[in-house]
Amino acid sequence: MKVTSDDIKNLDDRYRANLVNSLSGFKSANLVGTVDANGRTNLAIVSSVFHLGANPPLLGMISRPHTVTRDTLENILTTGEYTINHVNSAIWKQAHQTSARYPSDVSEFEEVGLTPEWQEGVLAPFVAESRLKYSLKLVSSQTIELNGVMLLIGEITQLYLEREAVSEGGYIDIESLDTVAVSGLDSYHVINGIGRLTYAKPNTKPEIFG
Amino acid sequence: MKVTSDDIKNLDDRYRANLVNSLSGFKSANLVGTVDANGRTNLAIVSSVFHLGANPPLLGMISRPHTVTRDTLENILTTGEYTINHVNSAIWKQAHQTSARYPSDVSEFEEVGLTPEWQEGVLAPFVAESRLKYSLKLVSSQTIELNGVMLLIGEITQLYLEREAVSEGGYIDIESLDTVAVSGLDSYHVINGIGRLTYAKPNTKPEIFG
Structure with missing residues (x-):
């Protein structure tokens, strides 16, 4: 089936969002933890975290200014700190539920039943139930003029994970941590390695190893 | 286990690359098809394609200037066109093999045994064996000053996929297309939906549907 750019332009908004969001392939599933200027916690699921470089260790994240992650965006820009927490198969439903439009004065942690975890030197809350998580300091933010989304770049400050998941060469077996993947806007996937x-x-x- | 930013800084380069590349979570697996100014085809696997927006339909991609994808980067900047092709479980080994440092004058298509597919109006080759693929025109390129990587942004011009994979609401069941995911630098994963x-x-x- 061939779909042209004009076909895509003429689609209903929701249909187009579903279709185009499926095109990049599988996406990471992460919970982003922040606090506002008053220390109130916020938690939001995002599927837009991506690797940007290992040295220094940089992660990129895309944020749409007018969506439910607006609180998250404002908190990151205000405090300069955030945590990224892998979503695993034990908490995927709670994680998804953080995308509901809760009022700014309620904490998604309480609403969905996840536990904030605090670490010395980090202002933002981690997710206790997540098995791989790290804090970042914001090092760059810019608006992508083409469509008004924001690209946030953070550098890792602290990393927490289970030692058993790290292989000799540094690779982390995120499958063993039950990390899930996302496709489209709302499909969650568990993983079976090849x-x-x-x-x-x-x-x-190429040969299979490990 | 706690790992600090100083710990990460002091790691061996290869270990750090493996570790940090695992942190974003599961990544998309795509083959990028291009031609150079002489029409010679090039094909490279990338795990850095990400969704940037549905309207207009924009995809981002990160490229390191000094790696094997250099030919791909140069071709995209020269011709302004490229294709993105989902890697599926029938071609994942050939896809990985495109990351070998072949000389610029050989085509990865021939070397790894994948078939270029041509569509009217698109300069760059698609991968015949891929079951979801699209062409893009380059609409923005910029260097991320923090580490020198390039962010390329493309807008979709043509999209090809199997009609049966598209649900009523526009969601594409990329699991049914056997699309694989990547973690770290070299781990490939097949998917079982939740x-x-x-x-x-x-x-x-949240309730399960579909």
Whole structure:
């Protein structure tokens, strides 16, 4: 089936959102923890966190200014801090529920039944139930002029995870942590590995290892 | 286990790359098809494609200037066009093999055994074996000053997929297309859905549907 750019332009808004959100492939599922200027906690699920670089350790995140993550965005810009917490298969429903439009003065932690966890030196709350989580300081924010979304870039300050999940070479087996993936706007997926492949060279075939 | 920013800084480069690349969660697996100024085809696997907006339909992609995707980056900047093709479980090994450092004058299509597919009005090759693919025109490119990587933004021009995979509301069941996910630098994952959840509202609990 061929779909042209004009076809996409003429779609109903909700249909278009569902369709185009499916096109990048599987997305990460993370909960972003923040506090506002008064210390009130906020928690929002996002599927837009992406790797930006290992040295320094930078993560990017896209935020739409007019959606439910607005509180999160404002808190990050105000405090300069946030946490990113992997969503796992034990908390995926609570995680999704954070996307409801709660009033600014209620905490999604309480509303959905997740537990804030505090670490020395970090203003923002972690999610106790998450098995891989890290705090970031905001190092860059910019508006993408093409459509008005914001690109936030953060550098990792503290990282918490289960030691058993880290392999000898540094790879983290996020499958063993039951991390889930997202597709589209609302589909959650558990993962079954195929395998890891050896470093690709022109004259060899990739082999499964690990 | 707690890991500080100083710990991360002091890691061996390869270990740090493995570790930090695992932190965003599951990533999309896509093959990027391009041609150079002489029409020679190039194909590279990337795990950095992300959703940026539905209207207009925009996808972001991160490219490191000094890696194997350099040819891809140069081709995109030269021609202003590229294709993004979902990697599925029938071609994941060939897809990974495109990350080998082949000379610029050989085509990864031939080397790894994938088939270029041409569509009228698009300069760049699609991957015939991919079951969801689209072409883009480059609408923005910028260097992220923090670490020198490039952010490329493209707008969809043509989209090809199997009609059966599109649900009534526009959601594409990319699981039914056998699309795989990536974690870290080299781990590939097949997917088993948990379910789709209803639109979240403050006073309801999310329900599984679809």
